Amino acid sequence: MSARVEITLTVNGERVTRSVEARRHLIDFLRLDLGLTGSHAGCEHGVCGACTVRVDGEIVRGCLVLAAALDGAEVTTIEGLTDSGEVADLQDAFVARNAAQCGFCSPGMVMAAADILRHHPGATRAEIREHLSGNYCRCTGYQSIVDAVEGTLKAREGTR
Amino acid sequence: MKWPAIGYVRADSLDDLWRIQAEHGAAAQVLAGGQTLLATLAFRLSDPKLLVDITRIAALRGVELQGGVLRIGALTRHAELARDGLVAAHAPLLAEAAPLIAHPAIRNRGTIGGSLAYADPAAELPACVVALGATIVTASAAGGRRIPAAAFFTGLLETALEPGEIIAAVEVPVATQATRSAIREVARRSGDYAMAGLAASLEMDGARVGAARLVFFGVGAGPVLAARAGAALQGRVLDGAAVAAAQASLAQDLDPPADMHGPPEMKRHLARVLVQRVLAGFQPETEAAA
Ligand SMILES: Cc1cc2nc3c(=O)[nH]c(=O)nc-3n(C[C@H](O)[C@H](O)[C@H](O)COP(=O)(O)OP(=O)(O)OC[C@H]3O[C@@H](n4cnc5c(N)ncnc54)[C@H](O)[C@@H]3O)c2cc1C
Ligand code: FES
Ligand code: FES
Numbered sequence: 432m433s434a435r436v437e438i439t440l441t442v443n444g445e446r447v448t449r450s451v452e453a454r455r456h457l458i459d460f461l462r463l464d465l466g467l468t469g470s471h472a473g474c475e476h477g478v479c480g481a482c483t484v485r486v487d488g489e490i491v492r493g494c495l496v497l498a499a500a501l502d503g504a505e506v507t508t509i510e511g512l513t514d515s516g517e518v519a520d521l522q523d524a525f526v527a528r529n530a531a532q533c534g535f536c537s538p539g540m541v542m543a544a545a546d547i548l549r550h551h552p553g554a555t556r557a558e559i560r561e562h563l564s565g566n567y568c569r570c571t572g573y574q575s576i577v578d579a580v581e582g583t584l585k586a587r588e589g590t591r
Numbered sequence: 592m593k594w595p596a597i598g599y600v601r602a603d604s605l606d607d608l609w610r611i612q613a614e615h616g617a618a619a620q621v622l623a624g625g626q627t628l629l630a631t632l633a634f635r636l637s638d639p640k641l642l643v644d645i646t647r648i649a650a651l652r653g654v655e656l657q658g659g660v661l662r663i664g665a666l667t668r669h670a671e672l673a674r675d676g677l678v679a680a681h682a683p684l685l686a687e688a689a690p691l692i693a694h695p696a697i698r699n700r701g702t703i704g705g706s707l708a709y710a711d712p713a714a715e716l717p718a719c720v721v722a723l724g725a726t727i728v729t730a731s732a733a734g735g736r737r738i739p740a741a742a743f744f745t746g747l748l749e750t751a752l753e754p755g756e757i758i759a760a761v762e763v764p765v766a767t768q769a770t771r772s773a774i775r776e777v778a779r780r781s782g783d784y785a786m787a788g789l790a791a792s793l794e795m796d797g798a799r800v801g802a803a804r805l806v807f808f809g810v811g812a813g814p815v816l817a818a819r820a821g822a823a824l825q826g827r828v829l830d831g832a833a834v835a836a837a838q839a840s841l842a843q844d845l846d847p848p849a850d851m852h853g854p855p856e857m858k859r860h861l862a863r864v865l866v867q868r869v870l871a872g873f874q875p876e877t878e879a880a881a
Contacts, residue, residue: 436599453599453642456629475592476633477626477697489670489699495629496700499599500622500644546695564781565694 436499442467443511451498457491458482460498461508469509469538473567480566483539484508490546509538518545520586524579532570540566544580548587556581594632598641605650609732611643612755619643621757623666626693626701627709650730651704651759654678660762662728665704670695672703681765684723684772684792688715691774694782704758707743710750713784713809717744719774721814722790722806725763731756744813769795771873776809777861779852785809786852787861791869793824800824805837805866810847810858817844820866834870838863 439448442465449464456475461467461484473481475494482493485507512518521544524530531537543566547554554562559580560573568576602608612619620639622628623646631637645651645666652664654677661681663672672678673689685703692698692706692715706716707727720727720740727738732755740761743751752758766772776788787809794801803821806814819840827833847858 434596434598454594454597456594459593476630480694480696483696490696491700492626492696494633495625495697497599497622497625497629497642497644500601500625500646502601543696561781562695565696 436502438499438502440501440503441505443507443514453497453499455498457484457486457493457496457498457501457506461493461506464498467508467510469513471535471538473535478567479536479539480543481536481539483542483566485512485542490542509542512542512545518548521545521548521579521583524583524586525576528575528579528582530571530575530579536566536568536570540568540576544576544583547580548583552584552587554580554584559584592633592635594629595635595638597632597639599644600641601644601647603647605648605730608643608645608648608757611641612732615641617754621645621708623705623708624668624701626697627705627711645757651757656681656765657762659765660726661765663703663761663763665702665707665758665760667703669693669698669701669703669706673698682723682763683766684719684774684790685716685763687772688719688774688790691715691776691785691788703761707761708750708752708758710744710748710813711784712747712811712813713786713788715774715776715785715788715790715808718788718790718806718808718814720761720763721816722772722792722804723763724792724804725761727751727758728760728762729756730759735759737762741816747812749813767794769801771795773869773872775865775868777865787847787858787865789862789865789869790814793873798828800827800829800833803837805869807845807862807865809852810845810862812848815845817841817862819844824870829870829874834867837870838866841866 435450437450458470458472461470471481473479477492477495484493547562618640622642622644651666654675655662669689669692672685679686725740727743729736772792774790776785778785791805793803803824805817805820820837823836823840847855
């Protein structure tokens, strides 16, 4: 049994090795140990979605994942997603539609929305809402966020 | 809230797990998807000293067809249940249930073993495995057991698991041409635990019901098998009169407690509505429209 665990994982394409406290969740690991402050910690018990990041290609709640359990994993945060250009159009749509106000939910919202672009390119408005239902936004009232995702899906459809 | 000070260790095999358990005893708690356990840690609702990560134990993984049963490893995630071809073909009720659980990011980590072991009374999967007449296959240092799902859930957040015993897999009898199954629930918001829900599995005998298992969730201490409502359907064609007979029998099957959603009478009402919705889905279109 150990209160500290050594892990080696890939974060946004870079290999990192760190000794982490067993109680450290992935978001604190990213923010405090790696200085990647794009991922947010809101409720820290799985309800708000502000902490949404990718682990091994699939979105997860970063606040409900132990950093210690991620030896060998591949993590992508909003920083990595942005640098890759994968969702540049979606981010432009967020700006154009004013889908980010205070911005606290935005990194998690974009991570979850990117999941729709990847796995459900034909998603209807109702399906977009359903997919984002685990991501809370206290500012926008969601309409503009759904507009931004829907607009991006349509634009991509048109260019295929 | 931050998690309390705690230890972490990974078990790479079942033997590894038994060794860790022998060393740490009751202080050690199994960690699967963590989507319930880690949330309850944040609330200080549970206080284990050591988390034993079982997610890399190969023996607990995988979905396989073995003769007349589909064996679903305990580590199968909700998202995998939703997209697995074998599950869709042989246990469609589970494929239909998975998207009702929480949200995509949670379904990517939460496991069927964790959901059954936690036994939340409003959870979908415990009700489904009871409706399907599944068997819970366990493992422990002392050996494994096979427990019928209906005997597995023993009370509020309680199961037949002994200390140190884990769920290894669930075995579901495969659906046949004559099987009809469905799950419906009523929740205030998408992804929430249900206020009330119904998982049903029927074996048809031609146009008539051979046997029906209607299992409610969110209306009792665990999954509630509505035996009288099931019996009321037996031998009947699934028409309006059959629905009414099943609904009438619910009065004796259910004894819902009041909870944060509302009083018992509200739950009884929702249960009747759910019976109608589930059975309507099995009726020929002309009946359903009538
Ligand atoms: C915001 C939110 C909403 C949710 N909504 C729903 C919902 O609508 N419906 C629903 O059903 N669930 C819901 N859940 C819970 C989710 O489904 C969990 O994934 C599930 O209940 C537990 O599975 P897990 O693998 O995450 O288990 P863990 O959290 O790792 O473990 C849960 C418990 O089971 C034990 N355990 C785990 N695996 C085993 C095993 N193989 N054998 C023996 N014991 C084991 C652990 O020791 C622990 O006590 C929600 C969770 C969150 C955070
Ligand atoms: S911080 Fe993880 S869901 Fe709220
Ligand atoms: S923009 Fe403020 S919470 Fe969403």
